[in-house]
Amino acid sequence: MKPIISKRRGCGYWFRLLSVGLVGGLMLACLGYEEIYLIWATRPAPTSICCTTPADLGLAYEQMTLTSGDGVTLSGWYIPSRNKAAVILLHGYGANRTEMLGRAGALARHGYGVLLYDLRAHGESGGARRTYGWLDVKDVDAVLVFLRNRADLDPERIGILGFSIGGQIALRAAAQSDRLKAVVADDPGFVKIEDAPPPISLSERAIYLVNWVDTKGIELHTGVAAPPGVVEVIGDIAPRPLFLIDTGQGMGRRLIRHFYDRARMPKMLWEIPEARHGEQFAARPEEYEQRVVAFFDQALLK
Numbered sequence: 001m002k003p004i005i006s007k008r009r010g011c012g013y014w015f016r017l018l019s020v021g022l023v024g025g026l027m028l029a030c031l032g033y034e035e036i037y038l039i040w041a042t043r044p045a046p047t048s049i050c051c052t053t054p055a056d057l058g059l060a061y062e063q064m065t066l067t068s069g070d071g072v073t074l075s076g077w078y079i080p081s082r083n084k085a086a087v088i089l090l091h092g093y094g095a096n097r098t099e100m101l102g103r104a105g106a107l108a109r110h111g112y113g114v115l116l117y118d119l120r121a122h123g124e125s126g127g128a129r130r131t132y133g134w135l136d137v138k139d140v141d142a143v144l145v146f147l148r149n150r151a152d153l154d155p156e157r158i159g160i161l162g163f164s165i166g167g168q169i170a171l172r173a174a175a176q177s178d179r180l181k182a183v184v185a186d187d188p189g190f191v192k193i194e195d196a197p198p199p200i201s202l203s204e205r206a207i208y209l210v211n212w213v214d215t216k217g218i219e220l221h222t223g224v225a226a227p228p229g230v231v232e233v234i235g236d237i238a239p240r241p242l243f244l245i246d247t248g249q250g251m252g253r254r255l256i257r258h259f260y261d262r263a264r265m266p267k268m269l270w271e272i273p274e275a276r277h278g279e280q281f282a283a284r285p286e287e288y289e290q291r292v293v294a295f296f297d298q299a300l301l302k
Helices: 011-042 097-108 137-148 165-176 202-222 230-237 250-262 285-301
Strands: 062-067 073-079 086-090 113-117 158-163 183-186 242-246 267-271
Touching: 011 202, 062 113, 062 137, 073 097, 073 137, 086 097, 086 137, 086 165, 097 113, 097 158, 097 285, 113 137, 137 158, 137 165, 158 165, 158 285, 165 183, 165 230, 183 285, 230 250, 242 250, 242 285, 250 267
Parallel strands: 086 113, 086 158, 158 183, 183 242, 242 267
Antiparallel strands: 062 073, 073 113
């Protein structure tokens, strides 16, 4: 009988074992973080609408409730028109209609009717899940039906202005419906990473990979397939005019310029380099009002 010989394991063995453990732990941590993010990103974000309304800006308004084509209830405000034209306002992700009150006041002061509502699964609107705007275009259709039946409006004088995810929704809605006669997209987001320009650094490549994973995760979590991207449809808005507003900083600047390059005339681009995402109106409120009103005047009142 041969004696049992004990082999001592070298440092290389333990280093490899530790490396496998660390990599495995890191992968599990990343998967856990991604799952937490997806739960947050897709669950409803209800908030009570209180404290500030159009009345605080000296504007008369109507509380309104609409039902989208798939049965989702939309809650919002309508400020009646004095010039036969109206603009739909769409807020950003995780916010509600009050985010757009400043812009609403700027338009209403010039006679525009303004309809601002909570996106599905936001604010006081219904909806079982958020999908980064993927399902929200059908809600714009319901809003258009409401506006086109208003006695104070000419149905051929309706525009749309969206901020962030709202801007993405506005672009896709206008590409699908010629009932929207003019579009302002204020720092719009993308549908999927294929919307973005090619990465120019290693860090951007990493960010793009994360966004690709996020998109696939949202599809799996919600059962909703990502719609065609902004760059696939933005050219369909022409010959109706398009106005893109951008902070002029970082990747966001490159994204909006990428959208602008793929849009067709007539189109305009305004960059506000000192503003970060969400600060465009606050950074230059008077100039913002002048430029946006002039754009809609030219598109809807001539």
